[in-house]
Amino acid sequence: MKEIIAIVQEINLFGNGYCRLKLSVPTILDINAGQFAMLKPARLFEPLLRRAMAFYQVKVINNTTFVDFIFHILGRGTQALAELRPGDQVEFLGPLGKSFSIAPIQKQDQVLRALIVAGGVGTPAVLILAQELCLKRVETYIFLGARSKDDLIGIDDFSLLPAKLTITTDDGSVGEKGFVTESLEKFLEMQEQNNFVVYTCGPEIMMKRTSEIATSFGLKTYASLEARMACGFGVCVGCVVEIQQSNDFSYQRVCVEGPIFEGSEVVW
Amino acid sequence: MKEIIAIVQEINLFGNGYCRLKLSVPTILDINAGQFAMLKPARLFEPLLRRAMAFYQVKVINNTTFVDFIFHILGRGTQALAELRPGDQVEFLGPLGKSFSIAPIQKQDQVLRALIVAGGVGTPAVLILAQELCLKRVETYIFLGARSKDDLIGIDDFSLLPAKLTITTDDGSVGEKGFVTESLEKFLEMQEQNNFVVYTCGPEIMMKRTSEIATSFGLKTYASLEARMACGFGVCVGCVVEIQQSNDFSYQRVCVEGPIFEGSEVVW
Amino acid sequence: MVDNLSTKSESEILAIEIAGIKFKNPVLTASGTFGYGLDFAELIDLNRLGGFCSKGLSPKPMKGNPPPRIVETHGGMLNAIGLQNIGAKAFVTDKLPLLRNYNTQIIANVFGYSLDEYIEAIEILNQGEGIAAYELNISCPNVKEGGIVIGNSPSAAASVTSAVKRVAKRPVIVKLSPNVTDIKQLALAVESAGADALSLINTLVGTSIDIYSRRPRLANITGGLSGPAVKPIAVRMVYEVAQVVKIPIIGIGGIANWMDAVEFLIAGACAIQIGTANYYDPTCSIKTIDGLLEYCKKQNISQISELVKSIKLIAK
C-alpha cells in the first residue's frame, strides 16, 4: 500500500457514461488480480472521500507503474474523476484489499477449470484475473453481462484471451439476450464435468444469483464485493459485510478482509 | 443583472500569482465603470459562494459580451477560478453594484480634473473609469501602486491612455519607491489648483489614507470598497460597511449601495 | 396507478396546504436569504414560488451588527447579520403593496428580544394586507430573561407562541432552533402552546478565528451556520419531530436542489424552504420546483403529499 501522487496519462469517455482512466504512478507497485485503489483528484475540496476503483490493467515500465481503471460516471466523485485531464494529479492509495486466489484451482490433484461471471462495472475487476488464469493455462470460461451494447466494458481486451467468452445483454443488442446468470445456468447444466471454480464481480443481485447457481452445482464462488468506503485501508470499519462462518456471523471489512469473499459465506 | 453561463475564452497566469480571465457572456450586458460580477466555475461543489470580481475590460461583439477580469490567486475560490481552462463554463451574475460616477466632474461650471489612485488588485476596477474619463477628455492623473514589479497590473493598458501615469512600488523595483499615497500627497502639494475629483480602489488602508489626504486638500473621494459577499445582489445583508451621514450612521450594502462610497462618509 | 400523470397539471401534483394556507408547491424561500422578495424579481419569476419568508421583522427598524458579518466555511457559511431590517411598519407600507402584485404566499418572519416586541410586531403586521402567515424566529436572546435564547427553552418558546397566538390574525409557524439537546421537547411544547405549524431548522451556532490576527472572523464572535454542511442534522431533526407532532412541518437546512427537497419531504416535512443556496444559485428555487415535478412524474406520484413522511424504516 502506497499513498502517492499519480499523474493522468490518458482519459476517455465511452459508451453509456463510462470513463477509462490511465494513471502513471511513480513507483513500482505489486498489484494482484482483484485489488483496488482509492482515488481522488488532487486538491479537490469536495467530495471529501476517495473513490474505490478496481485495477483493470497494470504495466510496470522502469520505475513507473501504469494503471488503468474503467468506471461508470454516477455521483459527485466519479464525475470529478471523469473531468480530469492528461497531466492532472490524482491522490492514489493502493494497492488495497486481498486478491482473487487461483490457488483453489491448482490445489487439487487434477487442475480445475475457471468460470468468470462479471456484469456492468464489475467487469474491469476480472480482466487481470482472466489474464493470469490464461497465462497459467487454466481452461477459462468468461461470461460478461451488460444492460446493452453501450454498457459493455473491455470486450476488446477480453477477446484477446484464449478463453471462451460469452456475452449477454439485457436488451439483446449484442450477444445473448437476457441476464448473464441465465446463460451461466444453461452452460453449467450442459457440462459433463462440473469441475469449476467460479469468480464473480458485478451487481450484488447478479453475484448472489451466481453464488446460488454455483452452490447448486457444488461449486465454490469467489465474489468481489462493493461497499461504501471512507478509508479503504481498514481504519474506519465502515465498509463491512455480514459473513457467516460455522454458526456465528461477523462483520468483515470489504477493504481488508475483502473485497473477495466466498459466496456461500456472504449474507447477501 | 443577469444570471447566465459564461464561457472561458482565455486564461493566463502572470506576475506574483495573478490571473487574467476572459469570458464570453452570450448576451448584451450594459456594464459601467466600477461594477462587478459574481463568478464561480460551473458545477463546482466547493467553495459554495461565488467570488466578486470587478470588470477590467468589456467589449460587446454582436450579441456577446466579452469581459476580462484580473485577480490575485489567494484562497479556495480564486484558486478554483485560476484552474479554469478555455471552453469551461462559469456561473456569472452581473453586472452588479453602482458605478463610478463622473458626474461630479462635469456638474460644475468649469470641468474638474480626475485623480485615480489604485493599488494592488484594486487596479483592475479603475481601467474602465480611466478610459471613460479620457474619452470625455477629462484631464486625468493615474497613480498606481504595487508591492513590486511583479505585482503591477495592467500597466500596458493604462499606458495606452492619454493620462499622466505615476507608478510606485513598495520596493522600488519599478517607478517611484514607496507607497502610492506618498506620491499622491507630494503631487497635490505641488499643484497650483486643487480642482480634482479623486477615485480610488485598493487595499483599505490605502483608500483610507487617500481619502484623508484628499479631504485635507478639500477634495471629494470616491472609494470602491471590498467586503465579504455571500450573494452580491442585496439579499443577505452580509457585505455592509458603516456609513456616517449627518449625525447618524447606517450599515450599507457594498453590493447594492456600493461598491463605491464617498470616502468621507466611510467609517474606516 | 389509476391517474394518468401526464395529463395532470403542475399545480395538481405539487399543491399543498399548511394550516389552511394553499401553496402552489412546497418550495418556499427562507427568511434572511430572500430579502423582502423584490430583489429576486429580476432573477426569477416570483409567481412560480410556493411562497417566501421575509427577512426577520422587528417592531422598529434595526441597524444590525457591525461587519464583518459573514464567513464562508466548508459546505456552508456563518452569519451574524444581527437581524438588520426595515421594521414591520416599513414592510407593511413600502414592500407589501408591491409584493401583492405577485401570486405567491407571503410569510412575514418576526422576532423580538422580549414578548412585548413580538406582540408589537405582530400587531403592526396584522394591519398589512396580503400576508399569509407569520413565522416566529425564536432563536434570539430574551433580553429581559437574562439573555437566554427563547428557542433553547421549551417553556420560553411555549409562552412566546401562546402570547403571539392570542393576537395573531394569521396562522403562526414557529421556527425551531437546532441548538438544543432534544428538539422533540421544544416541538411538543410549541405545539401545545397552539402553533399552527413548525419550521426547522434555524442556524447552528458556530465561530471561526483568523489565525494571523487571532481575532474572530465575525465582529459578533459567533454566528449561525447554514448551507449543505448542516443538511444531515436538519433532516434528522425533521424526522424526529415528525414522529411526535401532529402539526405540519416545514423543512429547512442546506437544501440546494430538488433531491434535497425530496429527502426532507420523505423525512416528514410538508414543505421546504431554501436558504443559503439562494445566494450562490439564485435560480435554485425554480430548479427545485421543476425537479420535484419531474421526480413525481417519473415515480408515479400523483400528489406530492403522498411523499410526506413516507420514510420506510425497515432495513434493506
Added chain:
Amino acid sequence: MVDNLSTKSESEILAIEIAGIKFKNPVLTASGTFGYGLDFAELIDLNRLGGFCSKGLSPKPMKGNPPPRIVETHGGMLNAIGLQNIGAKAFVTDKLPLLRNYNTQIIANVFGYSLDEYIEAIEILNQGEGIAAYELNISCPNVKEGGIVIGNSPSAAASVTSAVKRVAKRPVIVKLSPNVTDIKQLALAVESAGADALSLINTLVGTSIDIYSRRPRLANITGGLSGPAVKPIAVRMVYEVAQVVKIPIIGIGGIANWMDAVEFLIAGACAIQIGTANYYDPTCSIKTIDGLLEYCKKQNISQISELVKSIKLIAK
C-alpha cells in the same frame, strides 16, 4: 523576541503537557479514525505523532451495527459503526505489545452502555502497559436509564466520570457530546466530577435518506456527522468551554490541516485530534505537525502553548 527560533528543536517548540502527560506535539489522532494505530504504520511514521486514541473499547468485543454504516455528505460523513471493537482485553494482549515499540502516547478510548461497563473496561485496561490516559466516550445511550445518552445529561456524565476516576490508574479525559443545548454545563459538571481533561467534540447526530427507496441510508437510521462541515460548531464549543473550565481541552472536529489546528489552539485547545481527515488524507497528521512548526517559526512563537486561548476579542 529573545529566543533564536531557528536553533530551537521541533520538540522544544511543539511539546505540550496535559494532565501530567508529555506529548511531543499537540497533534493526536481521533478515536475511530485510526484503528488501533498499527494500520497506519505502513503510511506514516507513528513516532512523529503527539499521540493517538484507540478505537472505542468495551469490556467485551462488539460486533457493531449492520451495514450500511457510512454515508458521505457535503463536507463530511455520517457514521453508525455501532462501536465494533475487539474488546479491552484483546487490545491489551494483542495490540499494546506491538504499540509499545512506538514512541508516541497511546490513549485508550473507552465506552459502555452502563456505569459497570465503563468500570469493567477501565479495570482491564489498568492491567495494560503503555497506556498514557483514558478517553471516555460518553455519547452512548445508557441502557439501564432508559437509553438516555449519558453525554447529553450533565449529571449522568458527572457520575460516569467520578466512578471511572475512582478506579482509573491513569488520567481521565472526558470526551463531550456536541448534541446539547449548553456544552458549558456539561463541561463544568464533568470537571467537578474530577476529569483531568476534556476532549470535544464527538459527532453530531444526523441522518440521510435515499430518495428512491425512501429508506435511511444507514441501517441504524441516524449516525454521527463528522468532517470539515462541523468545524465551525466545534471551534465555537471549544471557545465556549475554554472560557469556563480550568482543565485542559483537546479540540476535535473537522480538522484537516495545520491552519485548522491553529484555529482550535487559539480558541482554547491545548492539543487537537484529527479524525475524518485521516481517511481521505492519511498523512494529514504529519503534514499538520510540519505546518504547525513552520507557522510557529514564522510567527515567532517559541513555544506552542503561547498560542493556547490567545484569541483576541477586541474588534478590529
